[in-house]
Amino acid sequence: MWPYLCFRKLILSTSVVHLSKATFTISAPDIRRLPEDTGIEVAFAGRSNAGKSSALNTLTNQKSLARISKTPGRTQLINVFEVGENQRLIDLPGYGFAKVPLEMKKKWQKALGEYLEKRKSLKGLVVLMDIRHPLKDLDRDLIEWAADSKLPVLALLTKSDKLSSGKASAEVLKVKKNLSALNADIRVQAFSSLKRTGCDSANQIICDWLAQANKIESTPEN
Template sequence: MSSTAIHLSKATFTLSAPDIRRLPADSGIEVAFAGRSNAGKSSALNTLTNQRSLARTSKTPGRTQLINIFEIAENKRLVDLPGYGFAKVPMEMKKKWQKALGEYLEKRECLKGLVILMDIRHPLKDLDMDLIQWAADGDLPVLALLTKSDKLSQGKVSAQVHFVKKELAALNADIKVQAFSSLKRTGSEQADKVICDWFQDENIQALSESSEAPLTEE
């Protein structure tokens, strides 16, 4: 765990909201987790908070239908955003999820860092790139976690991390990339430090009100 005063293990569930109008006051600091519906987002949240069932996991991708808020300290929150992309759900439901995700990204001014989770075997899909580009344009720091790294050999893991870093370097933005495995806890200590540092940094520039959320329905 990080040596900072922030401890992700103190995360407690606060509420689930269908849209930003039901969220806590837009103040303090929030770090949001986003990713395709099959990227292992809930498992990563449970691993980073060292809790087995803080975020609900399912064998069926796309179960995160709401914006879920977890408080780790006063005015400091982790946010589990609806998954995008893969989920096999009715189109109307998918559109509703996408709207909630887009509104949060566009309008939530207390958002100070974005953790984007991608299956290491299939990184940088179109919606992933749209989201990363949007964050870069808004000077929002990004931690790209390449999940399920336990499914590849160490050599292939290193190659994928190098590939993603090279692709994102052109954005000239604050983007960190690392391999991650919820099963083996690979990368959890490094990710913990990045996220805790975001919560400690009160000087991270707020998002521009004119930023536009990038996600549209596939």
């Protein structure tokens, strides 16, 4: 009689993730209005003036997937974009800069905090920071929280077209060095929505995270 062999196999789907397939699904004031907490989600977070909406549009190769406003801080809700089956991009409310009433800021902050702490399908966090003013207190708090939570982070230093290539590279190295002490899965790169700097590499990282939804874990029955 053959002894029972306990084994687990990962079967990878042959489908490829394309961010360009992203479509708007819903805007929710809190996590209770979000889709079922299954699959894989990659969230985008950053200060209200970091260019989050522009980055989302650039990465998905769509002009108006995320609404761009001349007034920073207009992302007041949690916006959900479906990329594929069980694959979503999440646009979180901006923080820090927005010139809005304090009570509204507190409401946004609560929604953001609840999502980060309670959403089990969150598997990757994109933190956007203006390359000229990176690692403000709230940025660092967010990245440190992700590090403590063993959540991979992609730090995009936006608006890199505002600096020379040499200065931009120096800022990237400075941020990498600053975050290295966290000893976490944190990748840092320059990004420009205008010139599409860093778009391909950022796209690949995000797609790799989302591709986890294509892994089917199977265990044979006794």
